[in-house]
Amino acid sequence: MNQTSGPAQVQTGFFRKYRGLFFQAVLLMALWLILSGHFDLEHIIYGALSVLLVVWLNTSIRRIPLRNGEYLTGSCIITHRLVMYLFWLALQIVKSGIFVAYLTLHPKMPINPMIVRFKSDLPNPLAKVILGNSITLTPGTLTVDIKGSFFIVHALLDETEEELVSGEMEARVGRLYYDHCTPEQMCTDIHILNDLRETRDHIERGEK
Amino acid sequence: MESITNALAIIFVLLGSFFMLVGSIGVVRFPDFYSRAHASGKVDTLGILLFIIGLMFFSGLNLISLKLLLIAVFVAMTSPVAAHALARRALVFGLKPWKKKQEEK
Amino acid sequence: MNTFFMIVAGLLALVLLIPFYRVYKGPTVFDRLLGAAAIGAKTITLVLLFGLVYGRLDMFVDIALGYAILNFVGAIAMAKYFKATKEA
Known part of the structure; x- marks a missing residue:
């Protein structure tokens, strides 16, 4: 251990x-x-x-390999952490619903959307699916695409983007599979995509 | 006991309806497709979950409640996936994300 | 209790009209699809309410589950379809 x-x-x-x-x-x-x-x-x-x-x-x-050639195998998920994670996720669903509802009803609608890309090394495709789904369920972020280890995320506000790239949640998902990992390891290579063409290049080309 | 569960059911159903109303308003009011996907993927999901919890309180502890729980889990798992699938396709298609106007200095 | 659920069902039917504006007006096809998905998600709850009002919740729960699955598969199928056509 x-x-x-x-x-x-x-x-x-x-x-x-x-x-x-x-x-x-x-x-x-x-x-x-x-x-x-x-x-x-x-x-x-x-x-x-x-x-x-x-x-x-x-x-x-x-x-049978998936479409990108990966296999759906990997290291064992840690069960008691998965249960705790599900409770945390339920709390996040409630928080994100209230947050986006507040933004919707705010008369001036203070949003500043941006698309951010970061890299998160997870051991298998299932872990990536868990992280992608969790990003969508947490406040103000929406997974747009996953290519290899790169996640492309649409964030509604600057604060939600900062919270995302702090790597807190990525480390939570990582701890489902790893004994121990820190937020800095799980969220690297952060890049805010300003241009639509840049973003599409990233999606079509995949990993650099 | 009956009245307590009924009161809880009414509270949760009304909360769920409120969030579904806000989700609908968000789908109309947000400025571009991606932020609309936020409204439909999160607020609506929360509304439906609260609504189904309210119905579970109303129906009590039986098989119907288990089936309602099944629907709730299914909705919570699939609605982010549907929002993600549409958003990804829109981005590949080339839909521009809305940007806040920068102040000129 | 029954009248309460009737009133909520009526209000929800009105709420359903709001995303319909997006389906009718939406500048791109994705907005329309999103509006349709939002309507479908609310229809699940409307089906459950009808079950309560008619007193046959055991039957309508299965219908709602099937509707939820169809709603999800429909959204995914649409997303796949627009990959194939590349124009909308």
């Missing part, structure tokens, strides 16, 4: 190895029970069979 950065160690125990499949099966079973609404033995057996079929089909997702 002394390492400062780098992915969390991959445990090789039986439960650790098949943890993802296990959670997937539990979630699908809960979905089946909620949607069917019958709790007798016959329906539960049908549900279990369908869940097994879906989990078996889903194992092949990890063997």
